[in-house]
Amino acid sequence: MKIALIGYGKMGHAIEEIALAKGHEIVLKVNIDNIQEFTTDAIKKADVAIEFTGPETAFDNIIKCIENGVPVVSGSTGWLDKLKEVEDAVKDKDGAFLYSSNYSIGVNLFFEVNTYLARLMKDYPEYDVQMEEIHHTQKKDAPSGTAISLARQILENLGRKKDWVNQPAANNEELSIISKRVDPAPGTHVITYTSDIDDIEIKHTAHNRKGFASGAVVAAEFLNDRKGIYSMRDVLFG
Numbered sequence: 001m002k003i004a005l006i007g008y009g010k011m012g013h014a015i016e017e018i019a020l021a022k023g024h025e026i027v028l029k030v031n032i033d034n035i036q037e038f039t040t041d042a043i044k045k046a047d048v049a050i051e052f053t054g055p056e057t058a059f060d061n062i063i064k065c066i067e068n069g070v071p072v073v074s075g076s077t078g079w080l081d082k083l084k085e086v087e088d089a090v091k092d093k094d095g096a097f098l099y100s101s102n103y104s105i106g107v108n109l110f111f112e113v114n115t116y117l118a119r120l121m122k123d124y125p126e127y128d129v130q131m132e133e134i135h136h137t138q139k140k141d142a143p144s145g146t147a148i149s150l151a152r153q154i155l156e157n158l159g160r161k162k163d164w165v166n167q168p169a170a171n172n173e174e175l176s177i178i179s180k181r182v183d184p185a186p187g188t189h190v191i192t193y194t195s196d197i198d199d200i201e202i203k204h205t206a207h208n209r210k211g212f213a214s215g216a217v218v219a220a221e222f223l224n225d226r227k228g229i230y231s232m233r234d235v236l237f238g
C-alpha cells in the first residue's frame with residue numbers, strides 16, 4: 001500500500017516505522033516546513049493518507065485529501081466541531097474517511113468497558129463519576145480527544161450527567177474531566193465512580209505510541225479500496 005503521511009511529527013514517525021515493517025511504502029511525508037510538497041500530483045500517488053497534525057490543521061488537510069480522491073485516516077484531535085463538513089465532503093465526492101480519537105486496540109476495548117460500566121451504574125445513583133487524563137506537555141488540546149469520547153459514552157449511558165467540563169464539577173449534572181500535563185506521559189485515562197462505601201476505577205495507560213501507530217496502519221489497510229465513513233469500531237468489531 002502506498003501511504004502519504006500528513007504530519008510527520010511524533011505520530012508520523014511512529015506510523016512510518018510500523019508501516020515500513022509491514023511492507024508498505026511511504027510516498028509522501030508532509031510537515032509545515034515542506035508543506036509546498038503537498039500538491040495534487042503528490043497526494044494522488046497515495047492509496048491512502050494518514051493524517052496526524054493537530055487541532056488547527058486537520059480539517060484543511062483532510063478536505064484536501066478527500067477532494068483529490070484519496071481515502072483518509074485521521075487521528076488529529078480538537079477539530080471535531082467540523083466533522084459534519086468532512087462527512088458531507090466524503091458523501092459529495094464518494095470518498096472514504098476513518099476517524100478515531102484513539103487508534104490503540106487497548107483504548108478501543110476500554111471504550112467498550114467504559115460504556116458497559118456506565119450502563120450498569122445508571123441504576124446506582126449513589127455513585128458519582130469523574131475522569132482524569134494525563135498527557136505530555138507538548139499536547140496542544142485539553143481535554144484529550146480520548147477523554148471527550150469517554151465522556152460522551154458516559155453522558156449517553158449513565159443518564160444523570162448533562163455535560164462534561166474541563167474543571168472540577170460545579171454540580172451533580174456536570175462530569176468533571178481533570179487534565180494533567182506531565183512528561184513523558186503518552187496518554188493515561190482514569191474513570192472513577194465514588195460512593196460513601198467504595199470506589200470503582202477503570203484505567204488505561206499507554207506505555208508508548210506503538211499502539212496508536214499500529215492501530216492507524218491497520219485502519220489504513222481497512223480503508224484502502226473502501227468508500228464511506230468508518231470508525232475503529234468498524235475495524236475491530238465489524
Ligand SMILES: NC(=O)C1=CN([C@@H]2O[C@H](COP(=O)(O)OP(=O)(O)OC[C@H]3O[C@@H](n4cnc5c(N)ncnc54)[C@H](OP(=O)(O)O)[C@@H]3O)[C@@H](O)[C@H]2O)C=CC1
Nearest residue numbers: 007008009010011031032053054057075076077101102103
Ligand atoms: N488518534 C490517536 O490515536 C492519536 C492522536 N494523536 C493526535 O495526533 C495529533 C498529532 O500528534 P503528534 O504527532 O504527537 O504531534 P506532533 O506535534 O509531534 O506532530 C504534528 C506534526 O504535524 C505537522 N504539521 C503541523 N501543521 C501541519 C500542516 N498544516 N500540514 C502538515 N503537517 C503539519 C507538524 O510540523 P511542525 O513540527 O513543522 O510544526 C508536526 O510535525 C494531535 O492532535 C494528537 O492529539 C496523537 C496520538 C494518538
Ligand SMILES: O=C(O)C1=N[C@H](C(=O)O)C[C@H](O)C1
Nearest residue numbers: 077102139144145146186187
Ligand atoms: O496528543 C497525544 O499525544 C494523544 N492524543 C490523543 C488524544 O487526544 O486523545 C490520543 C492519545 O491519548 C495521545
